Amino acid sequence: MKYCKKPVEIEAWHFTKENFKKGVPRWVDHLPVNKNGYEELNHDISLWSQYGGEKIGGEINTLEGKMTISENDYIIKGVHGEFYPCKPDIFEETYEPVEK
DSSP states (O other): OOOOOOOOEEEEEEEEEHHHHOOOOOHBBBBOTTTTOOOBBOOEEEEETTTTTTEEEEEEEEEEEEEEEEEEEEEEEEEEEEEEOHHHHHHHHHHOOOOO
């Protein structure tokens, strides 16, 4: 039996040096406002740069365990608020921009 992915809208951020220098989007490094009205840092994602920004990388705690994120990977926020990295070739084969 064959299956096709259901169309699902996700949020994604391309992890490049240029984008990292501009700043990490709030939806990546902060959790949604909790029931007490506070916004907390997302401790499941750790991004870093070395050598004056010449090298970037990080780690994401996913449902499958800790995964490494490398330059040019995408950080994806899934339908249940989970985060995971995705290699650019897989991302481009799987996703396309949503026209609004």
